Amino acid sequence: MKILRAVFTGFQNRLVNTFKLRSLRSKFMLSFVFLSTIPLVILAIFSYGVYHDILQQNIQSYTSEVIDRVDRNLEIYLSDLERILELRNDYYNLQFIKLSLAGDVEGNRKFIFRLWENLNNIRNFKTELRDVSITTIGGVTVGCYGVTHTDLAQNVLFQTLANRTAKDDSIAIWGPHPDWLGGPVFSVGKAIHGDYDNFLGIMSIDVDVELLERICGNIRLGKTGYIMLLDEENRIIYHPNRELIGKGIGALLGEASLTDWQQDFTTKRRLGNQIIRVKTFAPANWKIIGLSNRFELATEMQKITGLSLTIIFSTILVLTLMAVYFAHLLTNPLKELQQSMRHASEDLNTNVEIHTMDEIGELSETFNQMLARIRQLMKQSVQEQEKRRRAEMKALQEQIKPHFIYNTLDLIIGLLETNKNEDVINTVEALGAFFRISLSQGQELITIREEAEHVRNYLYIQRRRHGDKYDYAIEIEERLLNKKTIKLILQPLVENAIYHGVRELETPGGLILIKGFLMEPANTICFQVIDNGVGMEPAKMEEINRCLRESGTGQQYFGLSNVNERIRLAFGPEYGLALSPTPGGGVTATIKLPVVEGKG
Amino acid sequence: MKVARLFCLSFLFLYLVLNLPLFSPDSRPGSGVAAAGSTSVSGSFPPKARPLVIAIVPKSLDNPVFVDSMETAMLTAKELGVKLEWVAPFKVDPDLQVKIIEGLIWRKVDGIAISTSDPEKIRKVIDKAVEAGIKVATIDADCPESKRLFYCGTDNYKAGWACGEAMVKIVTERGLAGKKLKTAILTGGIEAHNLNERIRGFKEAVAGKLDLEYVALLACDDDTTTGAKMVEAYIREHPETDLFYFSGGWAFFGPTESMPLYQEWCDNGGIAVSMDTFYPVLQAAKKGFAQALVGQDFRKMGELTVKYLVDAINGLPVPMEYIDTGLELADESNFDLLLSQKKPWEMK
Numbered sequence: 029m030k031i032l033r034a035v036f037t038g039f040q041n042r043l044v045n046t047f048k049l050r051s052l053r054s055k056f057m058l059s060f061v062f063l064s065t066i067p068l069v070i071l072a073i074f075s076y077g078v079y080h081d082i083l084q085q086n087i088q089s090y091t092s093e094v095i096d097r098v099d100r101n102l103e104i105y106l107s108d109l110e111r112i113l114e115l116r117n118d119y120y121n122l123q124f125i126k127l128s129l130a131g132d133v134e135g136n137r138k139f140i141f142r143l144w145e146n147l148n149n150i151r152n153f154k155t156e157l158r159d160v161s162i163t164t165i166g167g168v169t170v171g172c173y174g175v176t177h178t179d180l181a182q183n184v185l186f187q188t189l190a191n192r193t194a195k196d197d198s199i200a201i202w203g204p205h206p207d208w209l210g211g212p213v214f215s216v217g218k219a220i221h222g223d224y225d226n227f228l229g230i231m232s233i234d235v236d237v238e239l240l241e242r243i244c245g246n247i248r249l250g251k252t253g254y255i256m257l258l259d260e261e262n263r264i265i266y267h268p269n270r271e272l273i274g275k276g277i278g279a280l281l282g283e284a285s286l287t288d289w290q291q292d293f294t295t296k297r298r299l300g301n302q303i304i305r306v307k308t309f310a311p312a313n314w315k316i317i318g319l320s321n322r323f324e325l326a327t328e329m330q331k332i333t334g335l336s337l338t339i340i341f342s343t344i345l346v347l348t349l350m351a352v353y354f355a356h357l358l359t360n361p362l363k364e365l366q367q368s369m370r371h372a373s374e375d376l377n378t379n380v381e382i383h384t385m386d387e388i389g390e391l392s393e394t395f396n397q398m399l400a401r402i403r404q405l406m407k408q409s410v411q412e413q414e415k416r417r418r419a420e421m422k423a424l425q426e427q428i429k430p431h432f433i434y435n436t437l438d439l440i441i442g443l444l445e446t447n448k449n450e451d452v453i454n455t456v457e458a459l460g461a462f463f464r465i466s467l468s469q470g471q472e473l474i475t476i477r478e479e480a481e482h483v484r485n486y487l488y489i490q491r492r493r494h495g496d497k498y499d500y501a502i503e504i505e506e507r508l509l510n511k512k513t514i515k516l517i518l519q520p521l522v523e524n525a526i527y528h529g530v531r532e533l534e535t536p537g538g539l540i541l542i543k544g545f546l547m548e549p550a551n552t553i554c555f556q557v558i559d560n561g562v563g564m565e566p567a568k569m570e571e572i573n574r575c576l577r578e579s580g581t582g583q584q585y586f587g588l589s590n591v592n593e594r595i596r597l598a599f600g601p602e603y604g605l606a607l608s609p610t611p612g613g614g615v616t617a618t619i620k621l622p623v624v625e626g627k628g
Numbered sequence: 629m630k631v632a633r634l635f636c637l638s639f640l641f642l643y644l645v646l647n648l649p650l651f652s653p654d655s656r657p658g659s660g661v662a663a664a665g666s667t668s669v670s671g672s673f674p675p676k677a678r679p680l681v682i683a684i685v686p687k688s689l690d691n692p693v694f695v696d697s698m699e700t701a702m703l704t705a706k707e708l709g710v711k712l713e714w715v716a717p718f719k720v721d722p723d724l725q726v727k728i729i730e731g732l733i734w735r736k737v738d739g740i741a742i743s744t745s746d747p748e749k750i751r752k753v754i755d756k757a758v759e760a761g762i763k764v765a766t767i768d769a770d771c772p773e774s775k776r777l778f779y780c781g782t783d784n785y786k787a788g789w790a791c792g793e794a795m796v797k798i799v800t801e802r803g804l805a806g807k808k809l810k811t812a813i814l815t816g817g818i819e820a821h822n823l824n825e826r827i828r829g830f831k832e833a834v835a836g837k838l839d840l841e842y843v844a845l846l847a848c849d850d851d852t853t854t855g856a857k858m859v860e861a862y863i864r865e866h867p868e869t870d871l872f873y874f875s876g877g878w879a880f881f882g883p884t885e886s887m888p889l890y891q892e893w894c895d896n897g898g899i900a901v902s903m904d905t906f907y908p909v910l911q912a913a914k915k916g917f918a919q920a921l922v923g924q925d926f927r928k929m930g931e932l933t934v935k936y937l938v939d940a941i942n943g944l945p946v947p948m949e950y951i952d953t954g955l956e957l958a959d960e961s962n963f964d965l966l967l968s969q970k971k972p973w974e975m976k
Contacts, residue, residue: 131706133699133702133703133706134699134703137695137698137699138973140698141689141692141695144689144690144718145690145718148689148718172718173689173715173716173717173718173728174689174713174714174715174716175712175713175714175715176713176715177681177711177713179678208731208735209727209728209730209731210730210731210734
């Protein structure tokens with residue numbers, strides 16, 4: 029499996045490198061053409077093989093059929109002649125033979141005259157019959173053209189029949205040979221026997237070889253294939269080319285081909301372009317040979333191949349054009365989308381034009397939605413940044429309240445008047461540290477240590493101002509001190525705890541406790557500013573909390589809202605500020621912050 | 629004379645030796661099948677040492693007039709030790725006759741006698757045979773201006789003249805000599821020289837003696853049945869005909885019962901003179917189908933033709949170029965006598 033995958037990957041890489049398939053369009057086109065062409069080529073190759081076999085089989089079976097038909101036609105013709113030859117024992121025939129052998133010229137004249145008439149009538153039965161004759165053992169022949177003398181020693185038909193026994197009543201065939209008028213004929217004959225089975229002569233029919241032309245001449249095996257006939261000495265007795273008639277078959281097809289032509293239906297392929305089938309016409313021991321041209325088969329196959337290749341190449345061309353068209357159809361929206369995205373990377377106000385309702389259309393729409401969302405978010409972000417800056421400025425402004433500064437300066441003056449120099453130094457140091465941390469060199473995030481220090485300085489200054497009316501404590505887990513928080517979030521809460529909590533107590537004993545701890549499961553840092561002051565009406569507390577939940581809804585409770593707003597802007601709505609009553613009186617302000625690791 | 633005979637015999641011997649299969653290029657057995665369609669073929673009938681072969685080619689086989697000639701020709705041939713072949717188209721067919729003669733030339737027969745059915749067509753092949761060294765004669769019907777050695781047969785002009793004289797005699801006896809008489813003629817083949825000569829002789833014999841109007845020339849191509857039918861049909865259409873001249877006796881070779889209208893015409897005074905004195909013609913004449921007959925001697929024709937052809941082949945001289953076999957005149961006075969001397973044909 030791994031090997032297969034490796035091979036496939038290799039092939040894929042080579043394909044990609046060879047055809048430089050960098051674009052989706054070329055991949056699509058190549059895949060489309062490949063997928064459509066490969067089945068076509070396989071089909072063409074398979075069809076070629078099958079068609080070739082079928083064609084060859086058809087040629088052979090057609091040739092065999094044709095040879096059979098020729099064989100049948102010859103047999104039918106021969107059986108007709110055999111029936112005619114049954115007239116050989118006619119009274120006039122026998123009388124003629126007997127009187128002729130006896131040398132009775134005067135007695136024979138009426139039989140001769142009658143025989144001429146009869147034999148001519150028989151000849152007129154069939155157009156191919158050249159002569160019908162009776163030949164006696166005395167060499168006298170009476171036929172359609174009169175009375176002639178036959179050299180019996182030269183007459184193969186006569187000799188064949190003479191050498192047979194009286195019981196052998198079958199026909200004999202001789203020829204083709206020239207008849208006495210010079211025309212080529214083949215002769216069919218039967219023996220005539222006397223009363224004591226003594227051989228008296230023969231009755232024979234000369235058939236014009238035109239018959240063979242009539243039987244075989246119209247037969248064509250393909251365009252150039254044909255039928256030819258050989259006699260028992262392998263001489264051509266019928267061939268469409270008349271010049272070859274009478275010649276040996278060896279001259280035409282090679283001597284070597286003659287040896288095993290004794291069996292019926294032998295297919296020979298060794299003669300180059302010809303497919304040859306042979307059948308022996310048994311009565312005459314002739315061979316019927318069908319020659320088909322293999323070249324024609326090849327030509328036929330070339331035609332098929334040409335047609336197949338034309339179809340394949342046309343199909344490939346059409347498919348390629350279609351592939352180009354479809355690729356264009358599919359990739360153009362993608363290209364447009366790509367360009368739109370490139371524009372969008374420079375100008376978010378761009379929108380993709382949607383032309384189709386397909387996946388690419390949907391993708392374009394989604395991209396447009398994404399762009400809209402990005403624009404919205406950016407706008408929101410800009411607004412939030414603005415809001416944050418404003419909130420920060422407000423927070424800073426809150427820090428630098430003139431009366432806080434005046435009061436602190438009055439405190440310092442008072443301390444100077446009372447020569448409490450040590451306290452002055454401490455107070456001035458606290459004030460300086462307070463403002464230094466407030467500004468924090470413009471940084472938004474400071475360490476919790478710095479935030480704690482900032483609120484401690486504030487409380488120091490305020491306590492110096494308000495005397496021992498309340499006390500404070502800061503309990504922040506050591507592990508949190510280096511974590512980061514947005515600045516100036518504890519001071520406004522402490523200020524509220526002082527002014528609306530412990531300072532309102534009628535008796536001393538107020539306490540402001542600032543706790544900082546990590547809520548482990550939620551991984552959230554929690555600050556609590558707990559006072560045991562006069563507390564707050566539950567309804568009011570509920571209203572403040574509602575204002576804090578619905579961030580930015582009111583301008584009341586500015587200090588608390590600003591802290592809450594800044595936390596939410598920085599870390600999200602799940603963080604922020606909430607108030608709760610302190611058990612036993614007072615208010616607890618709780619801040620939740622994410623854990624933000626400080627650098628180093 | 630003795631020296632001449634010795635020379636002839638030596639020549640014959642030399643000829644036969646040269647034609648032995650051993651010396652003949654055509655004598656090889658199975659020397660091949662001829663190219664189809666070609667008339668010139670290498671033979672499987674090679675000439676070799678054999679008796680002389682003489683072929684007689686009548687106009688047709690179906691005409692029984694030649695039967696007597698065939699019989700005497702065969703007997704003469706037998707007597708002379710030569711082989712006689714009797715070959716012809718079954719029915720008159722000059723083209724086929726030419727083909728048959730060409731076949732004989734190819735087979736190198738020693739002599740040919742031809743009854744010419746169409747001199748124009750036959751002349752060339754006669755000359756061809758002569759050029760091939762074959763002795764050629766004509767029998768019954770001559771082929772003038774050909775290279776044939778001799779003609780043996782009737783002097784057809786004389787035969788026609790005799791018919792004409794017989795006609796004049798009968799018409800005069802009936803007292804019709806001064807009248808214009810419508811005359812029809814039945815002949816065999818229009819082109820046959822012998823028949824045309826007979827017609828010419830007939831016409832010239834009656835000229836100036838009778839006032840004949842020749843109203844029809846009917847040609848039956850030597851066919852007996854056709855001859856009878858044509859005469860019967862003509863009489864049906866033209867019963868007003870006065871005279872009938874038959875240049876051959878074809879119409880009377882068959883049964884006379886097939887010609888009732890003609891018989892009626894004869895009974896009503898129609899006058900007919902016919903060539904041929906064969907047995908059936910005599911029988912018909914005796915019934916009144918013809919008042920006079922002029923016969924040919926076909927037996928002599930066969931006999932003399934063979935004899936002189938053999939002589940010619942053997943180098944002996946032929947007594948004359950025109951061998952007249954003579955005429956036989958018949959009328960009511962000798963019909964019975966002649967019938968008693970002749971044999972019925974018994975062939976049809």
